[in-house]
Amino acid sequence: MPPIAQPLCCGPHWKGTMVRNILILGGITEAYALASALVDCPGVRVISSLAGRTGTPRLPAGEVRIGGFGGPEGLAGYLAAQKIAAVVDCTHPFASRMGWNAAAGCAVAGVPLLRLERPAWRRQDGDLWDEVDDWQQAVAVVANHSRRVLLAVGRQELAPFATLERPWFLIRSVEPPDPMPPFPQAEILLARGPFTLADEHALLTGQRIDTIVCKNSGGPTDAKLTAARALGIRVVIRNRPRRPETATAATVTEALYWLGYQRGV
Ligand SMILES: NC(=O)c1ccc[n+]([C@@H]2O[C@H](COP(=O)([O-])OP(=O)(O)OC[C@H]3O[C@@H](n4cnc5c(N)ncnc54)[C@H](OP(=O)(O)O)[C@@H]3O)[C@@H](O)[C@H]2O)c1
Structure with missing residues (x-):
């Protein structure tokens, strides 16, 4: 996967002066930590999206929406309607359909996408x-x-x-x-x-x-x-399923850097 890209400073819905809307596609623990870190950043509106598979989900900091978008087209429509400046895909490594939908939806809407994914476990001596x-x-x-x-x-x-x-x-x-x-x-x-x-x-x-x-x-x-x-x-x-090629971060700190809220990683 490509390493994390340059810090992100722009996107179709980010003009540098208005509130910046960031969508987190939730699923892993790091999604909660990222939401908590972003709600404290000035000028940021953070929205977390949950698939809604569990009856009583743990809710992240900031705004939350629950349920599917209706495929890549539905996601692209949501990104435009909500004026989303950037998307961070924090879905589980095995939630690959959402990963492909995120890549396609963001491409259509022209919104930058980061994949936040913890490294896979590696076989060790004795395994x-x-x-x-x-x-x-x-x-x-x-x-x-x-x-x-x-x-x-x-x-x-x-x-x-x-x-x-x-x-x-x-x-x-x-x-x-x-x-x-x-x-x-x-x-x-x-x-x-x-x-x-x-x-x-x-x-x-x-x-x-x-x-x-x-x-x-x-x-x-x-x-x-x-x-x-x-x-x-x-x-x-x-083994993990294949996911689309996108900018990728392994930690919340790297994701904050990509979003422009953390100096150097
Ligand atoms: N698969 C696992 O092993 C696993 C383990 C732990 C947690 N989870 C979490 O459980 C959720 C569902 O997993 P899955 O394997 O069924 O996913 P999936 O096969 O990749 O996604 C199926 C559909 O669920 C909707 N969806 C998935 N994640 C979403 C999100 N964060 N926000 C809004 N809609 C979402 C999308 O519907 P639309 O096409 O209608 O947008 C997507 O097409 C994911 O968020 C994932 O991170 C999965």
């Missing part, structure tokens, strides 16, 4: 990783190698695993799956991270887990990977 590009590949791995699996893939992506008679799955999810796919052998563990290393160690040993299935989300919530490494547990980890 027993199977990297897969889709869930069918993950299903094949666990069908052949696993007896007791911690499934941490999100409640909307469980269905491919429910086709298996074995292994047994411990499905960890923030909210209950709805509908719950018809797993022959599974239990649900409702829990919201971040989890400590001690939590993960206790869960993996207590439940005699031999395989974890997860996404390469990146970021600080990697305790399960550290615990798996120490315990010699297999990790079936899904």
Whole structure:
């Protein structure tokens, strides 16, 4: 991905004297930190957009809108109507449709776009990783190698695993799956991270887990990977989907620099 660009000083809806409207496409923790930092900047109106998948979302600082835009065209219309000067795409690394929509919508509206994305986790010495590009590949791995699996893939992506008679799955999810796919052998563990290393160690040993299935989300919530490494547990980890080429920042500080509110990074 291209590195962060020059600090941004202009855009079709930014003339340098008026209030500057910045749209954050929310999804990851850094979106909250960016919104909090921007509300304190003089002359900035910050609007965060949430997809609205969870019933009681945590709300960021500043203004919030909830729900889809209606594809790239809908987003382009929103950017023009709200006179948005810049967009920061802070959606989850696996929310790639929104990423492509953001690139297309911003191109149509002529609005600069920054992607704020935490680096992916990298395999370390001692890791027993199977990297897969889709869930069918993950299903094949666990069908052949696993007896007791911690499934941490999100409640909307469980269905491919429910086709298996074995292994047994411990499905960890923030909210209950709805509908719950018809797993022959599974239990649900409702829990919201971040989890400590001690939590993960206790869960993996207590439940005699031999395989974890997860996404390469990146970021600080990697305790399960550290615990798996120490315990010699297999990790079936899904690689990130491709996203459009855009200016990219890895941290909130870099994003503030791109927006012109932070000196040097
Ligand atoms: N996929 C994951 O693993 C994951 C994990 C944690 C959090 N999330 C968050 O959950 C949300 C939905 O994820 P997904 O995988 O379903 O996304 P997706 O497949 O990329 O997006 C599906 C549709 O949801 C709407 N949408 C997504 N993010 C939005 C946002 N921030 N504001 C307004 N509309 C948004 C868009 O609808 P329109 O086309 O109508 O605009 C988009 O086309 C995202 O915001 C993502 O950051 C996803």
